[in-house]
Amino acid sequence: MNFFLPKPIALMGLLAIVTGLLVMVRPESRPTDLTVWTFAPEHARMYRDRIDGRPSLVEQYELLTGKRVDVRLLSANALDVRLLSLIHSNGRDVPDLVEIEIGSIGKYFRAPMDRVGLLPLNGYLQQSGLLDQIVPWRLAPWTKNGVLFGVPHDVHPVSLVYRKDLFDEAGIDLASAKTWVEFHKMGLRFQRYWRDRGISRRWAMELPQSSADILRMMLQQRRIHPLGAGNSVHLDEAGVARTVLFYAQLVAGPGKIGEDASAGEVGFARDLARGELCSLLMPDWRVDYLREFAPELAGKMAMMPLPRFEANDAPTATWGGTMMGIVKNSADTKGAWELLRFLQFSPQALEVRRRTSDILPPLKGAWENSAYHRPDAYFGGQKIEELYVQLAGQIPPSYSSPYAVLASAHLSAVLNRTVREVEAGRTDGLEEKVRVWLSEAAGRLREQIRFGEFPS
Amino acid sequence: MSGIGGWKWRRHCTPYLFLAPAGVLFVVFLAYPLARSAVLSFYKSAGPNNEVFVGLANYSFLLRDRYFWWAVVNTVLFTAGFVALELPLALGLALLLNHRRVWLKNLFRTAFFSTYLVGQVFVAVIFVMLLGGRGGLVNRMLMEGGIVSEPIGFLTDPRWSMVSMWIAALWLMSGYGMVYLLAALQGVDQQLYEAAAVDGANGWGRLVHVTLPGIRPVLWFLVLVGAIGGLQLFELPYVLFGGSGPNSAGLTVVMYLFITGFEVGDLGYASAIGWALVALIGVFSVLYLRSTGLMREERR
Numbered sequence: 001m002n003f004f005l006p007k008p009i010a011l012m013g014l015l016a017i018v019t020g021l022l023v024m025v026r027p028e029s030r031p032t033d034l035t036v037w038t039f040a041p042e043h044a045r046m047y048r049d050r051i052d053g054r055p056s057l058v059e060q061y062e063l064l065t066g067k068r069v070d071v072r073l074l075s076a077n078a079l080d081v082r083l084l085s086l087i088h089s090n091g092r093d094v095p096d097l098v099e100i101e102i103g104s105i106g107k108y109f110r111a112p113m114d115r116v117g118l119l120p121l122n123g124y125l126q127q128s129g130l131l132d133q134i135v136p137w138r139l140a141p142w143t144k145n146g147v148l149f150g151v152p153h154d155v156h157p158v159s160l161v162y163r164k165d166l167f168d169e170a171g172i173d174l175a176s177a178k179t180w181v182e183f184h185k186m187g188l189r190f191q192r193y194w195r196d197r198g199i200s201r202r203w204a205m206e207l208p209q210s211s212a213d214i215l216r217m218m219l220q221q222r223r224i225h226p227l228g229a230g231n232s233v234h235l236d237e238a239g240v241a242r243t244v245l246f247y248a249q250l251v252a253g254p255g256k257i258g259e260d261a262s263a264g265e266v267g268f269a270r271d272l273a274r275g276e277l278c279s280l281l282m283p284d285w286r287v288d289y290l291r292e293f294a295p296e297l298a299g300k301m302a303m304m305p306l307p308r309f310e311a312n313d314a315p316t317a318t319w320g321g322t323m324m325g326i327v328k329n330s331a332d333t334k335g336a337w338e339l340l341r342f343l344q345f346s347p348q349a350l351e352v353r354r355r356t357s358d359i360l361p362p363l364k365g366a367w368e369n370s371a372y373h374r375p376d377a378y379f380g381g382q383k384i385e386e387l388y389v390q391l392a393g394q395i396p397p398s399y400s401s402p403y404a405v406l407a408s409a410h411l412s413a414v415l416n417r418t419v420r421e422v423e424a425g426r427t428d429g430l431e432e433k434v435r436v437w438l439s440e441a442a443g444r445l446r447e448q449i450r451f452g453e454f455p456s
Numbered sequence: 457m458s459g460i461g462g463w464k465w466r467r468h469c470t471p472y473l474f475l476a477p478a479g480v481l482f483v484v485f486l487a488y489p490l491a492r493s494a495v496l497s498f499y500k501s502a503g504p505n506n507e508v509f510v511g512l513a514n515y516s517f518l519l520r521d522r523y524f525w526w527a528v529v530n531t532v533l534f535t536a537g538f539v540a541l542e543l544p545l546a547l548g549l550a551l552l553l554n555h556r557r558v559w560l561k562n563l564f565r566t567a568f569f570s571t572y573l574v575g576q577v578f579v580a581v582i583f584v585m586l587l588g589g590r591g592g593l594v595n596r597m598l599m600e601g602g603i604v605s606e607p608i609g610f611l612t613d614p615r616w617s618m619v620s621m622w623i624a625a626l627w628l629m630s631g632y633g634m635v636y637l638l639a640a641l642q643g644v645d646q647q648l649y650e651a652a653a654v655d656g657a658n659g660w661g662r663l664v665h666v667t668l669p670g671i672r673p674v675l676w677f678l679v680l681v682g683a684i685g686g687l688q689l690f691e692l693p694y695v696l697f698g699g700s701g702p703n704s705a706g707l708t709v710v711m712y713l714f715i716t717g718f719e720v721g722d723l724g725y726a727s728a729i730g731w732a733l734v735a736l737i738g739v740f741s742v743l744y745l746r747s748t749g750l751m752r753e754e755r756r
Binding site: 260 | 503504513517591611701703715720722
């Protein structure tokens with residue numbers, strides 16, 4: 001019998017056999033008792049890397065309990081899609097612990113309470129006494145109808161950092177600016193000083209023109225949340241229009257004192273180093289990037305609380321956040337809780353965090369550690385962690401919602417319209433127009449939420 | 457089973473057995489998800505275990521959802537501009553590379569086509585670096601050259617968003633169109649050019665009366681493929697703007713579907729958006745095929 005096998009088919013067959021054999025002889029991955037999924041490389045390093053030759057947190061836990069732990073790093077989108085698919089399909093092959101970012105948690109809460117897919121932690125936190133130690137307002141984003149589904153990993157207070165050397169040279173004491181209006185005036189004076197000396201591309205602050213990220217923090221300082229607890233819409237609340245208009249005048253027209261940072265997560269650090277953007281909002285997680293990507297600024301930087309609009313406003317806000325939760329289908333929820341406690345709140349974990357990052361833990365008691373009260377050479381000897389500790393106690397609450405992305409789009413749209421008006425010099429009666437636009441946007445957002453909410 | 461019966465059975469079944477792997481893959485990964493999404497579009501959903509039948513509510517909300525229509529306008533505008541710019545550009549490149557006096561044709565052909573191979577995400581990352589604000593290469597050059605005093609907000613000013621998307625998409629796709637048109641140009645009967653020259657036709661006349669009619673089917677094909685690709689646009693603006701862009705100027709229908717399904721978590725409404733897009737592409741394709749006569753040619 002003649003058997004004709006063309007070369008390409010033979011080659012494909014050979015490849016299939018070889019790869020099949022390779023898969024078969026591949027060593028089995030280490031069996032584990034507990035699996036952790038995280039999206040943040042910094043967190044993964046914190047859990048599984050050795051520091052100064054000492055065992056990593058995971059290794060320490062394994063030694064203590066005899067349980068084997070696997071920490072897996074996934075991209076944030078991949079983690080979300082895979083975890084939601086597993087939860088929706090009632091899958092058993094789920095991680096025991098997961099870290100979820102504050103912008104993503106809302107969609108996990110869309111389902112009715114009993115189908116959320118994460119384990120309620122109120123009881124665990126109460127019994128362990130942690131509930132009294134964690135900053136209470138930081139629990140809100142991870143809570144649905146009073147049930148807590150995650151433990152905060154951070155607090156993320158926001159300060160303002162600036163190029164002290166350049167402001168000093170211009171004869172401006174920026175730290176004395178207690179209000180945003182004073183800050184604005186100083187920013188204009190600063191730019192005038194440098195423009196008179198031929199430097200026209202030096203701006204006082206990083207302020208995006210089209211995104212509402214910093215505007216949202218200014219509103220948060222005023223305790224206004226475009227989307228508050230229980231998906232309540234506050235876009236049309238008194239004070240929003242005035243803040244939007246003020247912000248638009250910071251980024252456009254004759255009063256412009258800021259511009260967008262360069263592209264990329266660390267573009268801001270290069271802008272600061274080049275002296276193009278001379279101050280910016282700085283949550284504690286951003287400090288690590290600053291030190292790493294702008295080391296030449298050591299000794300030239302200073303930090304201050306955020307200026308306010310009114311005396312009652314908070315001198316800070318919060319930017320970003322992560323929780324760690326237990327997946328309901330975990331085969332060992334008790335073990336998962338013990339691991340969660342160890343990775344987040346054990347003395348060993350707090351020590352690793354102090355040594356590897358500037359991120360403040362959410363435990364009030366931990367802030368008393370001397371490490372958070374030391375002078376920092378990068379900031380000219382200023383005790384920046386101490387400032388973060390002071391600010392952390394004053395952060396207004398923040399909330400999570402699946403509709404946050406839509407609220408942000410509505411706010412950005414109004415901001416953009418306002419910026420165009422300011423650019424064109426059409427500022428007469430603009431605040432009233434902004435109020436109308438915000439009211440329309442709030443109406444549309446309410447309609448979207450009403451339509452989108454899952455019937456309970 | 458033995459003898460003639462067995463042979464007949466094998467003869468009948470063998471083709472189906474060969475088709476079976478592709479058939480199974482088609483059913484599992486295409487037909488079932490399509491059918492499932494069609495069903496899902498009539499439900500309010502927070503996952504397969506949490507579904508409530510809502511009839512046509514998703515579709516009726518779609519009709520009055522401003523964001524959806526904003527996305528449709530953006531998508532159609534992008535598609536129209538992209539196709540209108542891509543064809544002349546690709547044709548120009550193809551004509552240049554088809555010219556007998558051009559050297560290193562293979563090198564240029566490969567270079568122009570290579571942009572298509574890297575994909576939308578990679579191109580978007582490159583263009584973030586090129587078109588960024590103060591740090592962007594284009595703005596740096598413009599400012600250093602004294603052409604502008606302040607950086608142009610290619611990625612942050614809604615007035616520039618569509619232009620940025622067109623530029624990046626043209627860089628990505630022109631080489632693809634060029635390859636098709638080059639092949640078509642090489643298939644045009646050379647005797648027609650000679651006859652036209654004898655009749656006194658100049659370069660423009662030969663292009664309009666010989667070249668374009670000769671490559672017409674490929675041109676129509678590129679319009680159709682470009683339009684369908686444009687209507688499905690997602691990765692390019694999503695990476696370029698890190699989301700829907702300033703004032704949602706980069707919001708496309710597929711991006712709105714993604715936001716609704718994977719950020720808001722409403723898979724039912726996202727499915728309805730998906731089917732609305734299918735209808736949009738279907739209507740466009742049928743109208744296009746009828747208006748260009750391609751459907752009639754196919755029937756003949």
